[in-house]
Amino acid sequence: MADSAAQALAKAAAMLESVSETPRLDAEILLAHAAGIVRSALLPQLRDLPVPGGFAALVQRRLSHVPVAYITGSQPFWDIELAVTPDVLIPRADSETLIEAAIGYFDQHHPRSILDLGTGSGALLLAALSAFPQASGIAIDASAAALTVASVNAERLGFAHRTRFLHRSWRDAGWADDLGQFDLILCNPPYVESEAALAPQVRDFEPASALFAGADGLDDYRVVIPQIPELLSPQGLALFEIGKGQEPAVSILAQAASMTVTQHHDLAGIVRSLGLTHSTSG
Template identity: 55%
Template sequence: MTAPPPTPPASGRGVRVALASATTALTPVSATPRLDAELLMAHALGVSRETLLLQRLDSPTPHSFGPLLARRLAHEPIAYITGSRAFWTIELAVGPGVLVPRADSETLIEAAVEHFGKGNPKTILDLGTGPGTLLLAALDQWPGATGLGVDASPEALAYAERNRLALGLGARASLQRGDWGEGVSGAFDLILSNPPYIGTGEELPAEVRDHEPGAALFAGSDGLDDYRRIAPQLPRLLAPGGAAILEIGATQAAAVTALLEAQSLAVALRHDLGGRPRALIATRSSELVTRRS
């Protein structure tokens, strides 16, 4: 039988003491227990984390902190509890039914910035946009661009709609329910995609396995099913001089590269800040420019 989670600290004591106690309680649950405690406390107080640390450490602990902490001790993702997640230069509303944006996915935006240099993509396509993560971050990066986000999940598109309006991008971002690139017309300067890439037999942390949508995580026994569908669509959707940038799992660079090269695309690899293979940059073979991974 699984042991019950530790009892959350009682409310009423000072924030500083409650944060220390919560950090201890969260250590078996999270790789970032102090950060989690601070984010939950800031949410309970209705202030930013910066304001919490600079001004509110000696405040009384709000009564809402205990229930929030209990949810995290039950492995619910922080982003679902607070209802938001920062990504690149934007803040996104998220919740059950959508994939939580990861910092590692910012590697795709970094790769796009490097690819275009001083230039600017005018048209952007995000295949599997989720809550609008990559599309809206790219539109914020390039104010002159317009873009389309496609997702099969109505729950994800509802969050993407909410986010595009909240960020003031309603006139520049369109959303479409669909199956990857099927039914999408036009050629795009920048195509971004973070498809499911986890094998169905792979182990996942409880907060991912038990809370985030499986359709956004799993892609067949080898995790490659959706790449097999996306790769043949890219030559039709990619504008001359453009780039398609796909997130990959740490062991998938060779397999996904082969799928892209079979479509006469040239491929470069980009690593994330942890040094793990994270993104493949596909361009038309005749336009290949050697880039540092």
Template identity: 55%
Template sequence: MTIRHALNQAAAALSSISDTPRLDAELLMAHALGVTREQLLFQHLDAAEPPAFAALLARRVVHEPIAYITGSRAFWTIELLVGPAVLIPRPDSETLIEAALAHFTARPPATILDLGTGPGTLLLAALSEWPDAHGLGIDASDQALDFARRNAAALGLTDRARFQLGDWASGLEARFDLILANPPYIGTAESLPRDVAEHEPAAALYAGADGLDDYRILIPQLRARLAPDGVAILEIGATQAGAVTALLEAEGFAVALARDLAGHPRAMIAT
């Protein structure tokens, strides 16, 4: 069977479980071939289907996320290694990097703190924008920190990015120009797609009945960790702007909202 034909069949098989069945099929096929998706589409469509493709497709059919199958995910301008121990980076989180760039127009941040760094997503994306900045990523998972360190090495950022085990900002003494955080914010009773609920780590998703438990811990820690004129930018769920704003204002912050590309509330900017 040609790759062209195999892609058509795979997209049909995935149509009931994915919003992007053709894209999924192409990404899996490119991974099976060891080429980029662009190379696949321009150079390989009439070649024979590679033997590895069927096994990759079988994993996707049972809702395993594409990023876990291929072992990587693009975020902002960087590529990150990922696996089942870490939350998969999502385009919505790029809103935090956009908000940070908009805030630091007059001067770049020199120091960056990423709370709940996972595979280093926000910290490494930010450091890629500001080549003179240094940063620290904190996570409660040793496995996540292993991915973060591997990603820093792959991106040539080991001299500017440090990672350590921790409980949000507890125990830290340094102050930072920019604090980024994408904490768990899903309520425990909320339903999630099978790709997420059955595969991504629950500790990185759920935060109590209302999804606010981790904000209640980390927000009171922020002021002491911010440098003068610093900013904290937190990701939120699309319905949480009011609740998180109230938590931030109770700590004396002025708060602004940033929306994602779909127009949903996505980041709180606290100064």
């Protein structure tokens, strides 16, 4: 007798324990994807749902360490759903700390202009546009393939008329000369040490150019942060995601650029982002 969907789900979750810290969640997402339904609709239907064709193949891909988001082509972030491909990093809940910090800073007056540096999937810019309906934004990325993904997401979310995507690298001379100033700058740069040990699903599948930043993980901060004062409006806020333990070194770079630094913690109490403001503001 063929397995029920509930039995197939339990078996898949058990198998995925060898490759995932969230095996049951992964199995549910993959089963729902195979069935063509959202995960919230899955559990009430488990008793009567036949095992969808293709579910076993999806589980096998996950057993090969392929991230769930690349298998399904989708990842939730903040209050939006984003298309993702191997051309972009998978948006993570850690990065939502930047959006929370922006909302806290702009509680009385909302930003009108947003710059997203290294946009990838567009996660930070599009989440900020969702949080600040009167704002518009510009996003840059050195990867043309990533910009295609971000543009698709902007279109799907109805934000295309509020966005501009530019194929630029902050390492190129003059990249920001025509941009002006912004009320809110968001940046999740590469910050992983070049010799860091990463899980296979990250190391083997996510784009290395968006992960690694030299021996100490600080190469891109050294390039970007000195350019922030010219790009940030007088009362504006720039938010940088950082890796665990990087706050002292990145803070020194910001202070050398005459910026005031504020720390923002994630739910685990780790300093996950730094807010930079002009030292003469507020």
